[in-house]
């Protein structure tokens with residue numbers, strides 16, 4: 001599909017640079033607010049095809065979820081069907097079809113953004129944007145000459161790129177970033193992953209379930225240090241049971257390429273080690289993407305970590321230039337970027353705009369999923385908070401049992417004096433869906449009593465959240481209260 005075009009020259013109320021979940025959402029909301037909007041995006045697929053949607057849609061959230069679902073179904077077919085009384089013989093993997101399904105989903109959604117742009121009157125432009133002084137943007141189409149766009153407001157939403165390790169540069173073949181790791185055409189026998197964060201766990205799970213022997217090397221001593229400790233320990237136990245080899249406190253110092261293998265050297269508390277693998281995924285974080293974006297005279301300041309400096313409402317140091325998503329402070333999460341985009345588009349239009357940074361959900365799409373919102377028990381302890389805890393194990397949930405997914409738990413943390421919910425943490429089936437109720441509760445500043453008095457359908461997984469809220473006051477019905 002060609003880029004959508006609008007008549008009326010090169011003057012816009014808003015030019016958005018970056019068409020990922022932060023940028024394209026900002027563009028649509030700004031157009032809904034009656035503004036004349038263009039959105040420029042530089043993304044090109046491996047075959048050079050341009051696309052809106054950014055990393056999330058083209059090389060992150062969406063394709064990884066497609067593969068996570070496929071690999072999970074394969075895993076369940078091989079391990080769980082028998083206990084349901086279903087015999088299917090030995091399931092086989094057809095990776096070509098699995099990858100084609102993933103690609104079709106991505107294409108459909110990228111086309112969907114263009115359709116939404118058209119319906120809302122947003123001018124979608126494929127190519128690079130460069131911010132000049134005075135809110136001018138130099139737009140260079142792929143393979144074309146530069147054009148000058150003028151804007152009342154500019155929103156920068158250029159996202160982030162994977163961090164590369166100097167001793168293990170990405171080669172697109174054996175040493176892979178998260179995008180490359182989604183496009184493997186065969187299941188590696190031995191897969192190494194540097195970084196036991198969100199990407200390492202999700203992609204490690206995909207290829208582990210499809211048959212790879214996966215070893216994850218994580219520098220920190222504590223597994224999933226950003227998650228609640230109890231939840232992280234439970235998840236770690238479950239992943240290890242599934243065969244994921246997670247080595248903590250592992251500081252990687254080099255990677256040597258042999259003809260048929262890669263040798264990774266790392267050090268931990270026990271000393272120096274070598275690990276031989278066939279493919280290596282490096283997932284040690286992402287850095288903000290500002291290369292070639294800013295004219296020095298445009299007046300946009302960066303922080304010492306290379307992020308675009310913004311205030312609490314995403315204003316940069318240059319007048320009428322805003323920045324949202326991964327390129328600014330805060331968690332690098334699509335939904336955080338989208339909400340910032342909405343806030344900025346509303347502020348530009350003179351409406352009320354607001355972003356509640358205290359209540360942003362996190363989800364790790366492993367099996368079981370891990371999800372949380374608000375503060376962890378460790379954070380509350382460190383802050384000297386007086387809090388109460390209620391937990392409920394999925395083992396006592398009828399629905400979880402029926403799903404054959406009864407490992408994990410829900411944990412609710414609340415202020416002892418006011419009963420206000422301070423954090424909710426889940427490891428278990430559909431945790432990423434279940435956390436929505438907790439997010440809404442916290443957004444409305446609910447107490448555990450509010451959750452306790454809310455009727456939850458039976459039998460559903462949501463009852464586990466209900467019971468954990470009851471357990472905060474030692475009133476869980478389907479568990480022994482300690």
Ligand code: NAD
Nearest residue numbers: 195196197198199200217218219252283284285286332363
């Ligand atoms: P991350 O920050 O989640 O994890 C990186 C991990 O690598 C950390 O645990 C860190 O301790 C470890 N590490 C760093 N250097 C290391 C080294 N030299 N050796 C061994 N370990 C090392 O980063 P990520 O997994 O690369 O993800 C990047 C970003 O994308 C994150 O902000 C993440 O939240 C986001 N993301 C989110 C989702 C989701 O929401 N489900 C999915 C994918 C990515």
